[in-house]
Amino acid sequence: MKILRKIIVVLCTMVVTGAFAKDDDIPKQITIGLIATTTAEDTQKRWQPVIDDFAKYTKMEVHIVASTDYNKIVSGLKSNTIQVAWLGNKAALDAVEDQHATIFAQFVKKEGSRxxxxxxxxxxxxxxxxxxxxxxxxxxxxxxxxxxxxxxxxxxxxxxxxxxxxxxxxxxxxxxxxxxxxxxxxxxxxxxxxxxxxxxxxxxxxxxxxxxxxxxxxxxxxxxxxSNDPLLYRKDLPVATKNKIEEFFVTYGKPKNPASQPDVLQNILDLSGFQHSTDAQLKPTADLTMFGLLRSNMYDASLSTAQKQKAFEDITARFGKLSVTLEMARLR
Missing domain, CATH: 3.40.190.10 (Periplasmic binding protein-like II)
Structure with missing residues (x-):
């Protein structure tokens, strides 16, 4: 009985302190980061109708950070000042490697191109x-x-x-x-x-x-x-929030989502919508990045033979670990 009472006390304490956090505790506000391939103002203008629909769908207050500086969006995901983001594959690789974010969707072009x-x-x-x-x-x-x-x-x-x-x-x-x-x-x-x-x-x-x-x-x-650009969200978002975010984007532009505005999507790089994706789509980008680093190391005249060997080992170890992570995503 004493053991049972102790268990009850521990459970009650966990409930009071929030150790059993509910997955359906959807945040009241969220920030979406957008890479700006033109200007920050133009990018936000093109995306604003979709973001407004997203806010209505999720019932969250949504803020936008649009920037021509890719690192600003990646850093925002890392520091949790940004929770959802559109990035190119190279910048997405940096975010995924930091273990703070993961891909959940990918652009689909109007003509169906991936x-x-x-x-x-x-x-x-x-x-x-x-x-x-x-x-x-x-x-x-x-x-x-x-x-x-x-x-x-x-x-x-x-x-x-x-x-x-x-x-x-x-x-x-x-x-x-x-x-x-x-x-x-x-x-x-x-x-x-x-x-x-x-x-x-x-x-x-x-x-x-x-x-x-x-x-x-x-x-x-x-x-x-x-591969078309991905959308990412932070890994530590509540499961219910992730599901809501993913549900909105993969149905946007389709009949099952009556809030969709196809004309708006076409104004964003001529899109027809979004489809499910994972970190596995970054494998070709990871291979190119590793090659580039190895090549730069090989031709760096400022490094000694020993330093080049050390850099080679560090690079191959880093991308070996990253490759396993991306392949595991393919199996999910």
Whole structure:
């Protein structure tokens, strides 16, 4: 009986202190982070109708943080100032590796496509007509690169356009400027740069909204398909909250969600909706990231042989662990 009384006391204490927290304790407010591929203002404007519908659906007060700085959104997820986010695959990999967030959904395009492409662009009247023209003229052209957290703006062209051709951008171009999709596109349209990174999503939007500007751009290189961007939420959100968030997004744009506004989705990178996804979609991105780090380490003249070996071991161990995490997600 004494043991039974002790158990009852412990249980009562846990209830009083909240140790048995209810999963249906949905937060009263939540913050959604959005990467801004154009401007923060434009991105928020395009997403606002969806966020308003989300607020009504979840009965939560919803705040938005839109930023052209990918690290700001990743840091927000890590510090819990942001609970849900749209990120590119490269930035999402950073968030997942930190163990604070996980992927729950993925964009679906209007035509049903599950991916998009990175591109290299030049002014339409440029003498540069192919990637070969650039590779055979070292030190001649200027280059607008993307944010280092960007999949299509930085990671994919760094690997497929340059690393696979055994060349480093720093040794290929006479000048490199770090930009983003909007800045890069405008610089090419204005003839201020010879070559820039971008992606087919932004070009499709430009063709639809400003065809006269689109005609000033030439695509000289296109990457293999990149998985559409993911949506993530923090792992420590209550289960009921996660379910509500996921339920809203994967049904948005479909008949089962009468609150959907298909026209609004089309205004966000020509989307038709969202589908379930997991961290497993990041495996190709992880492989590219590891390759890039290993290659940089190999060609770093400031490191001794011993330092390069140590860095090699650290990188392979890090991505070996990450690869297991991503493969486990595939099995869930």
């Amino acid at each position: 991916g998009y492409n990175s591109v290299l662009i030049t002014p339409a009247n440029s003498p540069v007509k192919s990637l070969t023209d650039i590779l055979t003229n070292k030190g001649v052209y200027s280059f607008y690169d993307g944010d280092k957290g960007s999949t299509s703006g930085y990671l994919v062209p760094a690997y497929y356009a340059f690393a696979k051709n055994k060349v480093e951008p720093e040794k290929l171009f006479k000048k490199i400027t770090a930009g983003n999709h909007k800045k890069n596109l405008q610089a090419v349209i204005d003839g201020q740069v010879d070559v820039a990174t971008n992606n087919t999503e932004e070009l499709d939007r430009l063709k639809k909204e400003a065809p006269e500007q689109f005609n000033k751009v030439r695509v000289i290189w296109t990457s293999p398909l990149i």
